[in-house]
Amino acid sequence: MMIVRDPSRPFAPGVPDLAAFPHAEWRRVLGRLWRRPPLDLMCGIDPLGHPPLRRAIAEHVGRTRAVRCDADQVMVVGGSQQALDLVARVLIEPGDRVLVEDPCYGGLAGVLRAAGAVAEAVPVDADGFDPALAERRCPEARLACVTPSHQFPTGATMPLTRRLALIDWAARRGGWIIEDDYDSDFRHAGQQAASLQGLDRHGRTLYLGTFSKSMFPGLRLGWLVVPPSLVPAFVAARRTADMAPAGLTQAAMAAFMEEGHFGAHLRRMRSLYGKRRRSLLDAAARILGPDLPVTAGEAGLHAILWLPEGSDENAAANAAHAHGLAPTPLGFHRVTKGCPGLILGYGNLAGWDLDDALKRLLSAISPLI
Numbered sequence: 001m002m003i004v005r006d007p008s009r010p011f012a013p014g015v016p017d018l019a020a021f022p023h024a025e026w027r028r029v030l031g032r033l034w035r036r037p038p039l040d041l042m043c044g045i046d047p048l049g050h051p052p053l054r055r056a057i058a059e060h061v062g063r064t065r066a067v068r069c070d071a072d073q074v075m076v077v078g079g080s081q082q083a084l085d086l087v088a089r090v091l092i093e094p095g096d097r098v099l100v101e102d103p104c105y106g107g108l109a110g111v112l113r114a115a116g117a118v119a120e121a122v123p124v125d126a127d128g129f130d131p132a133l134a135e136r137r138c139p140e141a142r143l144a145c146v147t148p149s150h151q152f153p154t155g156a157t158m159p160l161t162r163r164l165a166l167i168d169w170a171a172r173r174g175g176w177i178i179e180d181d182y183d184s185d186f187r188h189a190g191q192q193a194a195s196l197q198g199l200d201r202h203g204r205t206l207y208l209g210t211f212s213k214s215m216f217p218g219l220r221l222g223w224l225v226v227p228p229s230l231v232p233a234f235v236a237a238r239r240t241a242d243m244a245p246a247g248l249t250q251a252a253m254a255a256f257m258e259e260g261h262f263g264a265h266l267r268r269m270r271s272l273y274g275k276r277r278r279s280l281l282d283a284a285a286r287i288l289g290p291d292l293p294v295t296a297g298e299a300g301l302h303a304i305l306w307l308p309e310g311s312d313e314n315a316a317a318n319a320a321h322a323h324g325l326a327p328t329p330l331g332f333h334r335v336t337k338g339c340p341g342l343i344l345g346y347g348n349l350a351g352w353d354l355d356d357a358l359k360r361l362l363s364a365i366s367p368l369i
């Protein structure tokens with residue numbers, strides 16, 4: 001099914017509130033740089049990325065996610081999608097078995113396929129990815145791709161015992177963990193668990209994050225933190241890919257962080273999305289009722305509407321689109337079949353009447369379930 005991602009429609013997943021973005025501050029930073037661009041940025045750029053941005057990212061993830069790195073381990077990437085692609089180029093040989101969560105981020109499947117890897121699906125439960133189950137299912141795997149802080153898309157948070165077990169697995173197997181920390185800038189409930197990378201004393205974790213949710217997806221900037229021993233291989237892969245993201249955009253992002261605009265924006269958005277999540281859960285319970293439960297993890301920008309067993313989630317998503325809404329079917333992210341559902345983004349609900357959107361959703365899907 002073709003996924004229509006119209007950010008102007010209610011429930012589009014992965015879309016932050018673009019109206020609340022501090023356009024004036026961003027414009028000032030961009031204007032200043034473009035008026036008098038530093039000559040080195042007009043010529044080329046380090047394949048690891050603009051050093052001030054790498055320093056700002058290392059400081060940010062160190063402070064907020066207990067990631068232990070210095071700026072020389074940070075590679076600025078064109079979003080975490082590119083980080084996944086680089087990881088596959090560097091760490092995967094054709095035929096390798098790679099452990100993936102089921103369901104997982106749909107963009108991972110194509111990357112693994114292109115690298116000739118075999119995805120080994122490990123069903124997630126209420127605690128996310130289960131390392132013991134993964135090892136039983138595929139003892140020969142040496143790479144695991146996980147979203148421990150806010151499992152995508154189910155929303156589970158991986159507890160400390162499993163985090164430590166996964167690190168132990170990687171250390172024993174000489175394997176690698178890809179920690180995709182795509183939206184944990186926004187934690188609304190529960191305790192912010194330390195990143196796997198920060199817990200990992202064996203240097204087996206590659207940590208990736210993105211500005212797509214905290215700034216805007218079209219910015220195409222993110223980061224990849226790699227163990228020091230892997231830096232040269234990643235730099236070589238980067239040279240054959242795109243060299244580096246646009247230097248002036250990186251410089252603007254660095255200035256935006258250094259001048260405190262990013263931190264202030266995050267604080268405002270954290271509070272806004274926390275309220276929006278609460279309103280969505282309350283309104284959904286009231287309007288959709290107990291037969292159509294909506295659950296939301298403790299972080300991020302999306303919830304899941306669970307459809308009754310046997311219902312056609314693609315038809316439900318299409319009907320919702322016909323009613324001017326933009327949820328996506330959960331099955332798009334499944335490796336194997338599972339309970340049907342719709343992913344409801346709540347980042348972009350500004351300007352919409354939430355009750356009205358939920359009533360439209362109910363009337364769209366009612367004939368199909």
Ligand SMILES: Cc1ncc(COP(=O)(O)O)c(C=O)c1O
Nearest residue numbers: 014079080081105152182210212
């Ligand atoms: C779990 C996960 N990983 C990676 C990405 C890719 O994000 P981007 O390439 O925009 O940084 C997404 C996008 O929604 C995602 O949900």
